[in-house]
Amino acid sequence: MRNLNLSEITQIVNNELEIFNHKFQGSIWSENKIVNIIIKYLLKQKGKRIRPLLVILSSKIIGNVTDRTYRGATLVELLHTATLVHDDVVDEAETRRGFPSINAVWKNKAAVLIGDYLLAKGLMLAVDGNDFDFLKVITNTVKRMSEGELLQSSKTRKLNNDEETYYKIISDKTASLISTCCEIGARSVTNDETKILAMKNYGENLGMAFQIRDDILDYIGKKSLLGKPLGGDIREKKLTLPLIFALKNSNQDVSKIILSLMKKNEKDINVDKVIDFVKNNGGIEYSEKVSKEYGQKAKEQLNIFHDSQIKNSLLELVDFILERKK
Numbered sequence: 001m002r003n004l005n006l007s008e009i010t011q012i013v014n015n016e017l018e019i020f021n022h023k024f025q026g027s028i029w030s031e032n033k034i035v036n037i038i039i040k041y042l043l044k045q046k047g048k049r050i051r052p053l054l055v056i057l058s059s060k061i062i063g064n065v066t067d068r069t070y071r072g073a074t075l076v077e078l079l080h081t082a083t084l085v086h087d088d089v090v091d092e093a094e095t096r097r098g099f100p101s102i103n104a105v106w107k108n109k110a111a112v113l114i115g116d117y118l119l120a121k122g123l124m125l126a127v128d129g130n131d132f133d134f135l136k137v138i139t140n141t142v143k144r145m146s147e148g149e150l151l152q153s154s155k156t157r158k159l160n161n162d163e164e165t166y167y168k169i170i171s172d173k174t175a176s177l178i179s180t181c182c183e184i185g186a187r188s189v190t191n192d193e194t195k196i197l198a199m200k201n202y203g204e205n206l207g208m209a210f211q212i213r214d215d216i217l218d219y220i221g222k223k224s225l226l227g228k229p230l231g232g233d234i235r236e237k238k239l240t241l242p243l244i245f246a247l248k249n250s251n252q253d254v255s256k257i258i259l260s261l262m263k264k265n266e267k268d269i270n271v272d273k274v275i276d277f278v279k280n281n282g283g284i285e286y287s288e289k290v291s292k293e294y295g296q297k298a299k300e301q302l303n304i305f306h307d308s309q310i311k312n313s314l315l316e317l318v319d320f321i322l323e324r325k326k
Contacts, residue, residue: 024074058202061311085102161238183196199301216287236266302314
């Protein structure tokens with residue numbers, strides 16, 4: 001298998017992504033100068049645009065990209081950006097993509113309000129375009145994301161997360177939005193519920209694989225270019241799949257010692273000891289197996305579609321997610 005590069009996988013829709021970027025930036029501005037100052041700052045923090053990419057690919061595997069597709073892509077990117085801004089407030093994060101976070105620069109009140117503004121802009125865009133089917137999908141997604149975040153917070157406090165609950169959390173927190181991207185992309189070009197459901201399920205399974213891989217990298221990944229150390233989830237007392245499996249499948253006395261370590265103050269937690277425990281008790285191998293199973297389920301959802309360059313890009317995107325190193 002060749003080394004997978006995201007830009008190579010997605011170059012087939014480069015033109016559509018350029019159009020999206022233009023439409024997205026045109027949709028985000030306000031008549032309020034203070035809002036626009038913050039928006040301009042936000043736009044400097046350009047991410048990979050994975051979510052609008054999924055909307056576009058999911059529409060093109062079925063039909064041609066339409067104005068509705070671009071509105072859907074803009075809607076999900078506005079929602080995603082709003083959640084990142086709000087998450088930074090909740091997490092008291094000081095940076096985002098190498099820049100000081102909105103809450104670090106303008107304080108929490110402004111950050112919460114700008115997140116609300118972005119979400120409202122997305123909803124207004126859908127209403128103005130009569131995309132009420134998008135609204136039904138996206139409001140359910142916001143509900144799921146909120147429930148997933150609250151459930152994770154509860155389990156973090158009690159340190160009693162189990163495997164079934166972990167899957168529920170990442171399905172709601174992460175996979176729901178990725179699934180929504182694929183569903184909205186499909187809905188923008190067809191009323192065929194079979195094809196819509198296939199893309200929705202593709203996104204759900206891709207999102208599960210993505211988050212599990214992300215959680216694995218917290219134990220085995222390299223430091224990012226920004227110097228982010230390993231063990232962030234450990235410091236935040238999050239029991240993710242690698243640790244959940246290791247705790248369940250090791251000597252129970254040792255597991256109790258590890259859990260007692262996790263209960264200490266962040267600066268006192270022996271992160272290296274927890275990482276070694278996970279590695280020595282099969283947590284990485286098991287999590288990699290599960291992530292690959294979800295990746296395979298995602299690929300199988302594409303079986304109903306004819307072979308094409310777009311289908312190949314969606315298949316390769318699964319492999320990229322499973323193999324990424326950061």
